[in-house]
Amino acid sequence: MKLKRSGRLVDMTRYLMEHPNTIVSLTEFSERYESAKSSISEDLAIIKESFEAQGVGKLVTLPGATGGVKYIPYIKKKAAESFLTSLGQMLSSQERLLAGGYLFMTDILGDPFIIKEIGRLIASVYIHNDIDVVMTMETKGIPIAYAAASQLNVPVVIARRSSKVTEGSTVSINYVSGSSKRIQSMVLPRRSLSKGSRVLIVDDFMKAGGTIKGMMHLVAEFECLTVGIAVLVETGGESPKLVDRYLSLLKLGQIKEGTAVPIEIGNYFNYFREE
Amino acid sequence: MKLKRSGRLVDMTRYLMEHPNTIVSLTEFSERYESAKSSISEDLAIIKESFEAQGVGKLVTLPGATGGVKYIPYIKKKAAESFLTSLGQMLSSQERLLAGGYLFMTDILGDPFIIKEIGRLIASVYIHNDIDVVMTMETKGIPIAYAAASQLNVPVVIARRSSKVTEGSTVSINYVSGSSKRIQSMVLPRRSLSKGSRVLIVDDFMKAGGTIKGMMHLVAEFECLTVGIAVLVETGGESPKLVDRYLSLLKLGQIKEGTAVPIEIGNYFNYFREE
Numbered sequence: 155m156k157l158k159r160s161g162r163l164v165d166m167t168r169y170l171m172e173h174p175n176t177i178v179s180l181t182e183f184s185e186r187y188e189s190a191k192s193s194i195s196e197d198l199a200i201i202k203e204s205f206e207a208q209g210v211g212k213l214v215t216l217p218g219a220t221g222g223v224k225y226i227p228y229i230k231k232k233a234a235e236s237f238l239t240s241l242g243q244m245l246s247s248q249e250r251l252l253a254g255g256y257l258f259m260t261d262i263l264g265d266p267f268i269i270k271e272i273g274r275l276i277a278s279v280y281i282h283n284d285i286d287v288v289m290t291m292e293t294k295g296i297p298i299a300y301a302a303a304s305q306l307n308v309p310v311v312i313a314r315r316s317s318k319v320t321e322g323s324t325v326s327i328n329y330v331s332g333s334s335k336r337i338q339s340m341v342l343p344r345r346s347l348s349k350g351s352r353v354l355i356v357d358d359f360m361k362a363g364g365t366i367k368g369m370m371h372l373v374a375e376f377e378c379l380t381v382g383i384a385v386l387v388e389t390g391g392e393s394p395k396l397v398d399r400y401l402s403l404l405k406l407g408q409i410k411e412g413t414a415v416p417i418e419i420g421n422y423f424n425y426f427r428e429e
Numbered sequence: 430m431k432l433k434r435s436g437r438l439v440d441m442t443r444y445l446m447e448h449p450n451t452i453v454s455l456t457e458f459s460e461r462y463e464s465a466k467s468s469i470s471e472d473l474a475i476i477k478e479s480f481e482a483q484g485v486g487k488l489v490t491l492p493g494a495t496g497g498v499k500y501i502p503y504i505k506k507k508a509a510e511s512f513l514t515s516l517g518q519m520l521s522s523q524e525r526l527l528a529g530g531y532l533f534m535t536d537i538l539g540d541p542f543i544i545k546e547i548g549r550l551i552a553s554v555y556i557h558n559d560i561d562v563v564m565t566m567e568t569k570g571i572p573i574a575y576a577a578a579s580q581l582n583v584p585v586v587i588a589r590r591s592s593k594v595t596e597g598s599t600v601s602i603n604y605v606s607g608s609s610k611r612i613q614s615m616v617l618p619r620r621s622l623s624k625g626s627r628v629l630i631v632d633d634f635m636k637a638g639g640t641i642k643g644m645m646h647l648v649a650e651f652e653c654l655t656v657g658i659a660v661l662v663e664t665g666g667e668s669p670k671l672v673d674r675y676l677s678l679l680k681l682g683q684i685k686e687g688t689a690v691p692i693e694i695g696n697y698f699n700y701f702r703e704e
Contacts, residue, residue, distance in 0.1 A: 157479075159435065160434065161482075163435055164442045164476050165483060167438075167443055168442055168446060168479075171443060200435045204432075254594050257595075258618075260595070260620070260621060265584050300575060304545065309536070309541070310539045310541065311539055312535075312568065320533070321535055343535050346535060
């Protein structure tokens with residue numbers, strides 16, 4: 155289709171946003187809009203400027219004969235801080251306290267807009283780590299895993315507590331739950347990870363880290379590499395953690411009856427690097 | 430921020446795409462860009478034209494003093510057909526056949542790009558049905574539910590097989606699995622659905638429909654209304670279904686050893702209405 159600049163800008167913005175972390179060649183855009191590459195380059199400069207001014211992402215131009223452009227989602231430090239602060243406030247309501255030191259987060263994890271932002275924060279940290287796949291354990295980590303994966307443009311694999319007929323053959327491991335010290339098992343379909351994949355592990359909540367440790371074992375079992383670990387909420391109480399290096403968006407402190415839930419920003423900004 | 434038209438077009442496109450099915454007032458845009466409402470209206474006309482030409486959605490203008498604009502995602506019939514045809518082809522590989530008449534779909538359900546399209550197809554059908562919440566049953570329906578919900582701009586609630594400490598108090602029902610005739614249970618956190626909500630039920634796979642029927646009971650238990658039911662794949666073999674009206678994207682026929690998996694487009698186009 156032949157389009158004027160204004161029409162091209164709208165369509166290219168949409169296209170790039172729907173294909174994050176993907177190289178689009180200038181030739182592809184040039185043919186799509188029946189426009190000279192020089193015009194396309196000017197369009198991209200305008201989009202780049204807007205994205206960077208808004209702090210929603212970068213456009214990286216790849217040089218060479220096969221030159222192209224890649225939309226890299228990221229978030230600005232200030233926006234990340236303000237999002238985490240308001241998320242922390244939402245979670246600090248006393249009514250959210252449940253037995254066993256857990257927090258009721260189901261409503262927040264059910265909000266696609268919040269989930270998308272959480273995914274964007276996680277993806278912003280790991281975007282340059284050549285992640286091949288995002289892994290999580292059923293159930294609550296799943297939406298977070300998809301939100302991060304869609305920004306990173308990689309697939310999701312889901313570990314489950316027991317093997318299902320719909321998964322085909324599976325690989326199973328046993329692990330010790332860090333908090334309850336019980337032996338549990340975790341399975342992953344044999345077809346789901348190829349050898350050598352670089353894996354980002356994501357989960358909603360981490361106490362001692364037994365489940366995460368289990369996932370790391372499973373990753374190793376498939377001869378893959380755990381490149382990063384990101385959790386939405388870690389608890390501050392349990393120590394020591396079974397996992398050394400992990401990113402947490404929020405940290406839940408020691409709970410006292412009758413006071414607000416003590417939530418603070420986790421170690422996120424130790425990993426975050428402003429672009 | 431003061432922006433030229435080109436910069437406004439990029440930013441408005443991004444903003445609208447990130448806020449589907451949400452009214453944005455012209456005043457909001459006008460203040461955001463320090464531009465006259467007449468200029469904003471012209472920008473919106475350009476975006477509308479591009480979205481409609483590409484078949485990615487509509488911009489609906491709401492008149493009146495508080496006038497605004499709403500981005501309504503939809504898909505064109507031709508694009509929906511071509512997506513479902515290629516998805517069907519992917520699923521028809523013999524290697525996907527599992528015991529019990531199930532299909533291995535884990536890899537496809539792990540692809541965020543495919544999941545997003547599935548969500549867009551479902552949302553396109555129910556966008557005018559005033560859905561308040563999308564409901565699914567753990568585990569495989571979850572990504573589809575989020576993909577549809579994010580386009581509809583509503584939350585997701587997830588029914589589980591057993592109650593978890595992290596969910597607070599729950600409502601539980603028993604239901605008879607349509608295929609295995611076993612009694613199973615299904616729980617939903619008490620806080621997750623408010624009375625009178627209009628619910629869209631979504632799942633990945635439907636054989637006889639027992640699980641869907643269970644979810645409908647749960648919806649009724651919360652004094653809510655099931656407005657629609659959408660599944661990715663239904664099986665053609667089992668009859669009759671326990672559920673009367675449902676939308677299916679794909680239909681799995683009778684499987685014969687040594688032949689390709691018989692997959693066809695489901696009843697989707699009985700529900701789909703070209704905008």
